[in-house]
Amino acid sequence: MPTTARARDTAAAQVFRGVTEAAIEAAARAQGIALDAAQRAAVPRMLRPARRHVYLHGPAGRGKTWLMDAAFAAAPTARKRRIHFHDFFPELHAAIFRHRHDLNAALDELLRSPDGDGHVELLCFDEFHVHDVADGVLIRRLLAALAARPVAMAVTSNYAPEQLLRHPLFHATFEPAIAEIRDRFDVIVVDGPRDHRAHASHDRGFAAGAWVTGAAPGRSGDGVVLRVAERDVTARALSEHELHATFDDLCSEPLSAREYAALARLRSQWLITAVPPLESLAAAPAQRLANLVDVAADRGVRVEFHAAGEPTALADAPHPPLDLARTLSRLGSLRRVVAS
Structure with missing residues (x-):
């Protein structure tokens, strides 16, 4: 990196300017959370990094997202x-298309501050990952474009930088981006011994849902067509508070994270029935289930799954989804119920 760029990054190193360790501890106490040793060690490095950006990585359920979100909430800027x-990524692709493949124009649109006056100073990405070579090419361009802007980034990931785009045929093409991450980000490991989701309270958000094994609920329907994200999605029913769909409605059809996010905006409580034995799933439905779980957990959707078997059986599918550990960690946070 040129000296001028290094100096600029050092000058902008306060990713979470104005956030104190005391504010993080207070947020934890307010939520009844006891930070483990790995989280406590990460806090001062996250708040006072040597570089402009921070990259938190470690196994699923170790509290990376919670740390980033607590600091984000306390950051005294709109x-x-x-x-x-x-x-x-869907937003970025759509914006690039609107701006005739001009990445900088797309970023001008996406990074406009909520008040419409200027651009964001702080950008936080949860669950950063690179599995696809085409995405890897775009991410390399994205990192270079963001480096030229006065924005600080915080990233959480289940992968160390060197583990991104692990496919042996394509990994070398992403190594320049990995070098950029190592050069511009403080890379912080959060790898405590405990999966905190396994001990989550069940009073709010995704963890307030349930995984029910046994008899299916009595409600059913012929189907209702919902128009979401410019696509028709069929569900069993849509009540005032709840979306009811079968596994096939949501995971056997070619839906993406974009459609799941639109459904999350439509209703914050879902009932998903007729979930087959997960060890029997083909690659595409297994990956869609993982994407659905990611979106529902991030959006705080309360999901009640009615299933033929256990969620851990997903590990025995012929082609388990990418980020399997994270999916199992999130499904493990649900209440377990055996239908009578």
């Missing part, structure tokens, strides 16, 4: 945006 990576 010019900030927090987004799940599943949501950002």
Whole structure:
């Protein structure tokens, strides 16, 4: 990196300017959370990094997202945006198309601050990942474009930078981007021994849902067609508070994270019935289930799954989804119920 760029990054190193360790501890106490040793060690490095950006990585359920979200909430600026990576990429592709493949024009649109006056100073990505070579090419361009802008980034990931785009045929093409991440981000490991989702309270959000094994509920329907994200999606029913769909409605059809996010905006409580034995799933439905779980967890959707078997059986599918550990961690946070 040129000296001038290094100096600029150092000058902008306060990713979470104005956030104190005391504010993070207070947020934890307010939610009844006891930070483990790995989280406590990460806090000062996250708040006072040597570089402009921070990259938190570690196994699923270790509290990376919670740390980032607590700091994001406490950051004393309105010019900030927090987004799940599943949501950002469809937005980015659509904006690039609108601006005739001009990445900088697309970023001008996406990074405009909520008040409409200027651009965001703080950008937080949850669950950063690179599995696809085409996405890898775009992410390389994205990192270079963001480096030229006065924006600080915080990223959470289940992968160390060197583990991104692990496919042996394509990994070398992403190594320049990995070098950029190592150069521009403080890379912080959060790898405590405990999966906190396994001990989550069940009073709010995704963890308030349930995984029910046994008899299916009595409600059914012929189907209702919902128009979401410019696509027709069939569900069993839509009540005032709840969306009812079968597994086939949501995971056997070619839906993406974009459609799941639109459904999350439509209703914050879902009933998903007729979930087959997960060890029997083909690759595409298994991956859609993982994407659905990611979106529902990020959006705080309360989901009640009615299933033929256990969620852990997903690991025995012929082609388990990418980010399997994260999916199992999130499904493990649900209440377990055996229908009588």
